[in-house]
Amino acid sequence: MANDVTIIGGGIVGLATAHALIEQQPGLRITVLDKERHWGAHQTGHNSGVIHSGLYYPPGSTKARFARAGGEAMYRFCADHGIPVRRTGKVVVATSPDQLDRLAELHRRGTANGVAVTELDRAGLREREPNVAGIRALEVPDAGITDFAEVARKLAQLLAERGVDLRSGTELLGVRQDPAQLVLLTSDGEIRTRRAVNCAGLHSDAVAELAGTTPPARVLPFRGEYYETTSFTRDLVNALVYPVPDPAFPFLGVHLTRMIDGGLHIGPNAVPALAREGYRWGAISPEHLRRLVRDPGLRVLAKKYWRTGAAEIARSAVKPLFVRAAQRLLPGLRGHDLLRSEAGVRAQAVAPDGTLVDDFLVVQDSRWVHVLNAPSPAATASLLIGRDIAERLAKD
Ligand SMILES: Cc1cc2nc3c(=O)[nH]c(=O)nc-3n(C[C@H](O)[C@H](O)[C@H](O)COP(=O)(O)OP(=O)(O)OC[C@H]3O[C@@H](n4cnc5c(N)ncnc54)[C@H](O)[C@@H]3O)c2cc1C
Structure with a gap:
């Protein structure tokens, strides 16, 4: 029998998508496959671990919307599942007068995005970070730190408990379009599925091509x-x-x-x-x-x-x-x-x-959803990106 949804890529975006799907539609038959032996082996396991607040992104962009709400969802997820997390706050520091206009623009963007931002003068910065040099700074209290590889491992554990078929060490090598279903040709045999989601990160354009789509980027x-x-x-x-x-x-x-x-x-x-x-x-x-x-x-x-x-x-x-x-x-x-x-x-x-490409980029057709640009802050925003993809799939 064919799967309902197969997700290519077990980084934080693919795993969060599977998690959102099983939450929204329990009983769905889902497979997640990743070519590596463990989950979160690439971008998800090699980053700064910062939960971004939504300061930088153009108002109205998906990054702005998803970073802010996604950050809060990430704090809750970590707290609920015992994953170490700290809301440390951060400072963005201007070190020379020619950066002050850009700092002011960031302040405006942050405020437009609903992010709490305060300005610090030299003394304020010294109080917060005594060893940092700067002439003016922005303080953003809602930024924080966690370990996204740990989040990915926890998502995989929750998915296994909910009966999702997790296949590590399984690489997508080709795709055949049958009239009623997709046939995914993998390093571990064929997977028949009604729909598929491409969360292949560094290989996402190549996977889109395997699926017969010319990626726009x-x-x-x-x-x-x-x-x-x-x-x-x-x-x-x-x-x-x-x-x-x-x-x-x-x-x-x-x-x-x-x-x-x-x-x-x-x-x-x-x-x-x-x-x-x-x-x-x-x-x-x-x-x-x-x-x-x-x-x-x-x-x-x-x-x-x-x-x-x-x-x-x-x-x-x-x-x-x-x-x-x-x-x-x-x-x-x-x-x-x-x-x-x-x-x-x-x-x-x-x-x-x-x-x-500045914003997140997702394209879809009747059978595939392709995540073609999910750079920072996609780890922060992953739970929201996952929910968005699950909603796109539920609509059809
Ligand atoms: C240096 C650096 C610093 C960063 N700092 C931050 C930060 O502080 N905060 C933040 O929010 N974001 C940060 N990011 C961004 C964040 O890490 C990524 O946006 C996020 O991890 C993307 O997750 P992903 O699941 O899309 O990709 P990935 O984690 O790369 O997952 C893609 C998966 O697809 C699998 N795959 C690929 N091709 C195939 C195939 N053919 N078959 C099967 N599996 C396949 C890969 O093995 C991989 O596991 C940073 C990124 C980097 C690199």
């Missing part, structure tokens, strides 16, 4: 590298400290994060990766290089941002440059206090005209 992987301080220097920062972001980019800039285990992480930068799962410099995929050369959008993007890309690559290759950038926020930081830590790779969609 392509995934460009951006590696985010982190350093971790020694335990002696972690107390330099109390909570979460962010720079004023560059408006040309959807990334938030190298920030200082007290993780849920108390460690202090510095990063991530945003280096174009040479493979979809390009966690290291040496990870180079010929398939990805071919895409870079052939895809017009990726070529336009490379031309437009080569200067910023080159600066990021330099900061990635030369530790003192990375340290110097971080010292703008934290002058007391010393290179010998920093150890390289695990990197993550972001799945960032790029439109054919070379623009980075």
